[in-house]
Amino acid sequence: MKALLVGSGAREHAIAWKLLRDDPSLELICAPGNAGISELADCIPVKATDVNGLAAFAERANVDLTVVGPEAPLAEGIVDVFRASNRAIFGPTRAAAEIETSKRFAKSLMSDAAVPTARAEHFTDADAALAAARSMGSPLVIKASGLAAGKGVVIGRSSEESGRAINMMLRDSVFGEAGSEILLEEFMEGEELSIFAITDGTSFLPMLAAQDHKRLLDGDLGPNTGGMGAYAPVSLATTDLIDKVSDTIFEPTLTAMRKANRPFTGLLYAGLMLTDEGPKVVEFNCRFGDPETEAILPLMKSSLLDLMTIVASGGSLRNAPAIEWEKKFALTTVLAAHGYPDSVRTGDAIRFPAPPHGIHVFHGSTARDSATDQLVTSGGRVLAVTGVGDSIEEAAKCSREYAGKIGFDGKQFRRDIGWRELERHAGAA
Ligand code: AMP
Numbered sequence: 001m002k003a004l005l006v007g008s009g010a011r012e013h014a015i016a017w018k019l020l021r022d023d024p025s026l027e028l029i030c031a032p033g034n035a036g037i038s039e040l041a042d043c044i045p046v047k048a049t050d051v052n053g054l055a056a057f058a059e060r061a062n063v064d065l066t067v068v069g070p071e072a073p074l075a076e077g078i079v080d081v082f083r084a085s086n087r088a089i090f091g092p093t094r095a096a097a098e099i100e101t102s103k104r105f106a107k108s109l110m111s112d113a114a115v116p117t118a119r120a121e122h123f124t125d126a127d128a129a130l131a132a133a134r135s136m137g138s139p140l141v142i143k144a145s146g147l148a149a150g151k152g153v154v155i156g157r158s159s160e161e162s163g164r165a166i167n168m169m170l171r172d173s174v175f176g177e178a179g180s181e182i183l184l185e186e187f188m189e190g191e192e193l194s195i196f197a198i199t200d201g202t203s204f205l206p207m208l209a210a211q212d213h214k215r216l217l218d219g220d221l222g223p224n225t226g227g228m229g230a231y232a233p234v235s236l237a238t239t240d241l242i243d244k245v246s247d248t249i250f251e252p253t254l255t256a257m258r259k260a261n262r263p264f265t266g267l268l269y270a271g272l273m274l275t276d277e278g279p280k281v282v283e284f285n286c287r288f289g290d291p292e293t294e295a296i297l298p299l300m301k302s303s304l305l306d307l308m309t310i311v312a313s314g315g316s317l318r319n320a321p322a323i324e325w326e327k328k329f330a331l332t333t334v335l336a337a338h339g340y341p342d343s344v345r346t347g348d349a350i351r352f353p354a355p356p357h358g359i360h361v362f363h364g365s366t367a368r369d370s371a372t373d374q375l376v377t378s379g380g381r382v383l384a385v386t387g388v389g390d391s392i393e394e395a396a397k398c399s400r401e402y403a404g405k406i407g408f409d410g411k412q413f414r415r416d417i418g419w420r421e422l423e424r425h426a427g428a429a
């Protein structure tokens with residue numbers, strides 16, 4: 001079997017590793033990949049967003065299955081293009097991907113389907129938004145409606161902060177087109193949880209719950225990032241909670257997507273807030289999360305390749321058994337480059353000792369220097385180090401210790417990933 005994986009981050013490295021674990025004879029090609037993925041797969045220099053280039057390659061190479069990692073090619077309609085020529089591809093169509101790429105669409109879908117989420121109103125006019133913000137009070141959440149690389153959300157703790165954020169998006173166009181429409185949203189209090197479901201559009205299989213850490217610094221301080229670490233499973237995600245999320249969130253959302261003639265196939269990511277009133281949706285994503293995937297996949301016993309093949313070829317998951325998981329814990333620490341998340345420096349040499357048992361090193365932004373073949377940093381999130389252990393403490397210790405041993409100038413990483421779970425566990429002991 002020949003598979004094409006689209007993307008170049010640590011998420012894609014984890015997916016590549018898992019697909020090859022499921023079928024070591026798989027012929028895997030990655031576009032464009034990175035230095036770590038190139039040790040597992042043939043990397044081809046086609047950009048993830050070059051949808052026509054990827055489709056031409058898949059035809060030429062007669063690829064059996066294409067798996068899409070990031071949202072950008074989905075938003076470009078890669079699934080529509082592949083399906084038009086009957087090529088199996090795992091992911092949602094462009095119209096279905098709007099559940100992530102248009103917060104306005106996602107909100108109105110949830111409101112029509114009575115899916116629990118924060119109340120929100122949308123605006124394109126700054127004066128109208130400022131007036132509404134004053135009457136909605138603080139704290140208030142201000143969001144760019146389009147894709148803003150995880151940076152388009154501001155929590156306005158005072159009316160001055162909310163006003164500044166509204167002006168920045170609608171008057172100063174800091175996020176360009178993505179911020180030409182904004183949402184003002186009720187602030188939800190609680191703990192966040194990421195739950196993914198693999199779906200054929202109707203039936204779905206929830207995966208292990210994970211928790212991401214979006215702030216740059218220990219103690220959840222500093223600027224928002226794409227994600228500095230994650231762990232799985234999360235003890236808050238009991239069977240009852242997953243059932244409730246399935247019944248009140250995944251089921252009605254997938255039904256509403258079918259009714260809207262946008263059946264969602266692939267991976268639906270529910271970013272949740274566990275409020276006093278129950279789980280509510282913060283956001284949906286139309287693809288695997290990064291870094292949650294790097295924590296979840298090392299624990300997955302069932303074949304991801306089989307499930308992706310069924311969904312990509314238009315089959316049904318109706319009779320698929322629940323996904324099986326190792327009875328272990330995984331914790332991922334992200335190592336970021338100098339200057340991340342603002343002005344990232346690249347080209348720093350990376351050195352690390354051979355990873356011990358229980359450690360997975362997934363490459364994010366790494367490359368080989370063309371002159372020296374030295375491994376160097378090539379973007380913001382450089383490596384994801386996942387420790388797997390019999391307890392959350394052991395997973396955390398492995399991940400942190402090994403993250404400390406990796407050397408590159410300007411390395412930034414958090415030493416407290418999983419702190420909430422570690423506190424809960426210590427409290428329960
Ligand atoms: P989003 O891009 O919508 O996932 O938002 C990024 C982050 O902002 C989330 O992970 C939350 O931490 C926070 N956030 C977004 N919306 C809300 C909300 N309505 N209430 C509280 N926090 C929020």
Ligand code: GLY
Nearest residue numbers: 212227289290291
């Ligand atoms: N971990 C957050 C995201 O993938 O969007």
